[in-house]
Amino acid sequence: MKATILTIGTEILFGSITNTNSVYLSQQLQNLGVDVLRHITVGDNEGRLLKALEYAYEDSDLVLTTGGLGPTEDDLTKETIAKYFGTTLKEDPKQLAILKGWYAKQNRVMAKNNIKQAWLPEGSEVLPNPNGTAPGFYYTDGKRHIYVMPGPPRENIPMFRDYVTPKLAQSRDGYLYYKMIRTIGIGESDLEMALIDLIDGQTDPTIATYAKQFSCAFRVTSKRATLEESKAAVEEMMQKIRPIVGKYIYSEEDEELLQVDLRMLKERGEKLACAESMTGGQFAKSVTDIPGASAVFYGGKVTYCNPAKTAELCVKPDTLDKYGAVSAQTAEEMVRGLYLYTGCSCCISVTGLAGPDPDEGKPVGLFYVGLMYRGKVTVKEFRSHQRTRTDIRNFACIQMARMIYEALNKD
């Protein structure tokens, strides 16, 4: 099957929200062996929605939409899709009862315009929405298929997972399998040049390289009649790839560097703690984004002001006066203080300037990372050339993960 993902919502065209629905649906469709040909986003506009459907069905047989199922006047997804397929909307008594029950359960009065959410195209199949008031639906004219879902991810993710996935799994035309391989220490061009003979010589499996921020990845993909055949083809290709670029590979499971760090620390029965100034909690957040982090992560200190660095990490006021908060000396005292308090075998600290303004006569983007692993302290200076506060902080977090990775692989 070939799919177009169609997102409907003027707020996306205003840049008010990020289109994460297309990301989620793309990932899921890949796993189901459905080729995603394109994403389209249009506003709540009948004419442009109709044109988008025409464009999509020129080469897709499957369209998935999210958005525009709300109760308000500008939500016109259902009406327009019904028009495109030459059918009409009809009040669904069962949906109306569910809708009324939803409001009753929450002790809320149903606004008059909410009744609209119980109207569905004739001949469509309901996709239940346990997390909101707008049901989705599936419709087909035999040749063209459409799944229509609400916009909020907390509603469309369970709907897709529980009601759309089983239907799509019935109609798959081949099993796609891929591995996303993560590397560190090699650029995208060099990676492609190293693998060029394998890339040029193959139609299945295919190899594609990707530049991630501050690292590179490549993807080996196969689509064969069975999942086992696809997997075998990818593994056969990996056996040719590993001798060539194996030393740059840090994960064959599409993991972030930090995930690999945590797994290695867990295997060694070691604990991690962090002390953050510039990143302000982001490193700790990244660690705790990973389910199961509690097996390894003791905790962290966000010492955002100088008094906190002294009170919480025993950084000497003299050091702050003499070298400044953004200095190798401060980074070192932070990590030594952290070890003193926590006793974790892997302690990491960061202090720097994320901007927007320079400070202490030091430039935005300058930062220091202190690492104390099994009693050995390493401090490194970094200069981020990223332009934004967000990017500088992202860059710092990745360098922290890399320093841990290097220490773990040295010992």
Add this chain to the structure above:
Amino acid sequence: MKATILTIGTEILFGSITNTNSVYLSQQLQNLGVDVLRHITVGDNEGRLLKALEYAYEDSDLVLTTGGLGPTEDDLTKETIAKYFGTTLKEDPKQLAILKGWYAKQNRVMAKNNIKQAWLPEGSEVLPNPNGTAPGFYYTDGKRHIYVMPGPPRENIPMFRDYVTPKLAQSRDGYLYYKMIRTIGIGESDLEMALIDLIDGQTDPTIATYAKQFSCAFRVTSKRATLEESKAAVEEMMQKIRPIVGKYIYSEEDEELLQVDLRMLKERGEKLACAESMTGGQFAKSVTDIPGASAVFYGGKVTYCNPAKTAELCVKPDTLDKYGAVSAQTAEEMVRGLYLYTGCSCCISVTGLAGPDPDEGKPVGLFYVGLMYRGKVTVKEFRSHQRTRTDIRNFACIQMARMIYEALNKD
């Protein structure tokens, strides 16, 4: 002008990366008074890229593209756009010199395939890229305009800001001005019903409501001949809106609740500190995402394990034994301990279960927030019905911001 934003990259269709370029460009084009009609994403595929251009130019006179300018074989944006406009690629000697200089400066050898990045369509105008090896370009046949930019945001954002914006500003056909108004405590349907007479009665300014996660917003937009006229029209409408829904409005400047909290704390000369278990640093990160947070934010403690709660916040082992880490008692001792260590007038704590697995016989999504503001302690229990770890943690951070907001507005 009417624009289509066209993103090129198979990795987006795989769901490997999120399309943030369309968000940024949409916001910027709005500010320039350019209407964005749609977003399209296609892979690195000549046929589908050509079709996307045809589709876009049916009603747009402006197309902005990002992606597919890399040195590798699958990058074919330039070739395909040249073909669409009936022109050809030519080596640009100046760009080749810049490219060689870039590699020399970084002490890197230029891979052979990088030369491709110095080829540009004949008749195009270069858009310099100080942050990468791929220049962008502007091309027009007099009727259709196209700006072609690289995919990485750290490259296309400065390119758009410094080279595309000045060109677009020359050709604007009206000045758009809008205000995004943030509310808390009212649902989208109720908000729309309250404003329905104003919404139905107007073509300019227009009012549109948006459901954000856990809150609602509405946007008042006007496009008039001058910026002053647009601003005046929006303000006139606001004077009608404020008497109706003013009590729900917490920001007329599209601010996050946390930004408002920080501003109020700053005005009062007060300091904020946080102690996080479940959110693992995310609240501190959200605070420090805001430039200038250092004027208000002392720092935080991420006490992810029980020993850390005791060592860092003086939570009694007895309390942890008797009530568990996820309890109102622990949340209260955490915030009292935090105050003891930091002395900040606004201290906040959170402890809960983000999942994926239940613990202590307590359900995923249960959490407690402790707030100590000017000596007064409040503890609240929350149940998040979100499905994912990320959403549960997001929900907790927003509730923390809301508890601070309510305390600040009570006193």
